[in-house]
Amino acid sequence: MxxxxxxxxxxxxxxxxxxxxxxxxxxxxxxxxxxxxxxxxxxxxxxxxxxxxxxxxxxxxxxxxxxxxxxxxxxxxxxxxxxxxxxxxxLRDLNAIDIDVEGRTAWAQSGVTAGAYTLAAEAHGLATGFGDTGSVAIGGITLGGGIGFLVRKRGMAIDHLLAAEIVTADGQILQVDADNHPDLFWAIRGGGGNFGVVTRLRYDLHQQGPIVGGMLILPATPEIIAGFVAEAGAAPEELSTIVNVMPAPPMPFLPEEMHGKLILLAFMAYSGDAENGDAVIAPFRALATPLFDMVQTMPYSGMFPPEEGPDQSTAVARTMFLDTVDLSVAQMIAEYLEASDAVMRAVQLRVLGGQMARVSNDATAFAHRDSHILANVAAFYESAEERPIREAWVDGFTDALEQTDKGAYVGFLADEDSSRVRSAYPDATWNRLRKIKAQYDPANLFRLNQNIPPATD
CATH class of the missing domain: 3.30.43.10 (Uridine Diphospho-n-acetylenolpyruvylglucosamine Reductase, domain 2)
Structure with a gap:
């Protein structure tokens, strides 16, 4: 119009x-x-x-x-x-943070970035886990779920959401929590922006001292890929990892002969007692002589580099859950990555479990608590003509990787068809979300999202 x-x-x-x-x-x-x-x-x-x-x-x-x-x-x-x-x-100007240090809670407006929130909380020795990028706003990542550097020890961002202020399609400004509009509070914890515009969020905070974290780069053979995933699953829950298997870009700190060769670029975050950190990281360092090792004692905020503007990269990406990455799956990952000539292509693997898995699947609208590994496949492209080639590669790769877990993480879905949105929610969750959508947004005003249509019966 x-x-x-x-x-x-x-x-x-x-x-x-x-x-x-x-x-x-x-x-x-x-x-x-x-x-x-x-x-x-x-x-x-x-x-x-x-x-x-x-x-x-x-x-x-x-x-x-x-x-x-x-x-x-x-x-x-x-x-x-x-x-x-x-x-x-x-919402970028909604960026106020109000921390109750004694009560270990915080009200933050939805335009606050994860990096800004983390720094503000860290000044008091406190933290709430969000994702892995400092420039992401807390409103968006929380509504999708929030799987970051503290996910195994502390759970997801939605597991720390105590209340929210939300403006609904009819213009009402509601305060929602476990006692007030509990259905809506349930829905926004994983249901995305389908139910209104969240303007403020209240989180609990936990004590967080220095961590042992940073970047670890290893050569990426199938044995090392499978070994890394196995070690990440066996590690104490205080360790969360995000690993990217990819051809090495021309980073100045990597040997020149490694440029273009497959590497395993891992972000490690051990949030337990710092004196135990080296022992926890040792099995990963033992997989191969590291090509680069910056894992060290640091503030938790050190996991978030300084915020930058839009990077404007163009990529085709798909997200999925995997049951396992054994040697045969790792071999497949290496073969697919070697077969592509995209300027950059990668598989990202996040081993889950721990506190995230101890929350009931029906406690929030995110209902994949039992999923073992979150995987993302991406191929970058430089022209519109190149995109279909990269799309075909990503589709073929994800089809080959598919295992018994058919779910998807709504926070990482790209511009895909409605069936992919549907796969983010089991039947019972989907049906409940549609009924809540019909109650709060029957005309589907909030439709520019991973859309959940209102129930019509």
Whole structure:
């Protein structure tokens, strides 16, 4: 639907925040999202100042029928943070953090980045686990689940969510928790942005001193890949790892003869007593002589490098769960990676379990607590003509990797078909989410997301 200057002016008059239009000098900067390949031009970008502003933008979208995109940090793999011709509800200015040190809780607005939150909490010796990237906004990653560097020891981000403030499709500003609108509180913990716009979140915090963490790079033979995954599963729950198997980029700290050869680039985070860290990391170092080893005692915030702007990389990516990565699976991974000539291609593996798995599957809308390994396959491309080639490779690779766990992590889904969204939720979870969607957003106003359609019966 066409958006007229008159209605845009009406929207601006209703907001404390600012409305950015295509003629504004910062329009291109503000419509950019983290990933490349999404060159969409919204009719306006509403940088909201508070929940009342959010309600006004929602009312505008509801009344005009224009497509509404909700942006937290702009990290949606599917480009859902921006719309073509619609309105972007931009939450980046909602960045206040209020920490109750004695009570070990924090209220944070949804535009706060994981890096900023981590630094603020760390000043008091506290932490809440989110993901693995500092520039991700806490609102977006929490609604999807949040699988990061503390997942085995502390669980997912949603496991630490105590309450939230959410603006629903009818403009109500609700406080939700286990006692108030418990169905909605259940749904937003893994159901994404389908049910409203979350403006504030309340988390619990735990004591967190220095960790033993950082980057470890090993050569990537099938034996080393399988061995690493086995060690990650056997390690104490205080250790969470994220490992990327990929051809070595021309990093200055890697031997030149390794450039282009397969490496295992792992991020290690041991959150137990630092004096035990070397013993926990030792089995991984014993797999092969490390090519690069920066695993050391450091603040937990050291896992998040300084925040940067959008990298605009273009890639085809798929996410899935695996039951195991044994030697035969590791051999397949190596063979597929060697067979592609993409400028960059990778398989990322995150061994799960621990505290994440001790939460009941029906406790939250994320219902894959029993999954063993989260895997992501990606191939980067440099032109539109190249994309179908990379897509075919990724599809073939993920088909070959598929095991008995057919689920998907909604937080990592890309721009895929509705069947993939459906695979993120078991039947009982899906049906319950659709009923809650029908209650809070029957017209599916919040549809630019990994969409859960409202129940119609």
């Amino acid at each position: 066409h958006v007229s200057p008159v209605t845009i002016s009406r929207l601006q008059a209703a907001l404390k925040g600012r409305v950015i239009e295509p003629d504004d000098t910062d329009y291109d900067q503000l419509r950019a999202v983290h990933y490349g390949g999404f060159d969409r031009r919204p009719a306006a970008i509403a940088r909201v100042a508070d929940a009342e502003d959010v309600a006004a933008v929602i009312a505008y979208a509801r009344e005009t029928g224009v497509e509404l995109a909700v942006r937290n940090g702009g990290h949606s793999n599917a480009g859902h943070s921006v719309t073509e011709g619609g309105i972007v509800l931009d």
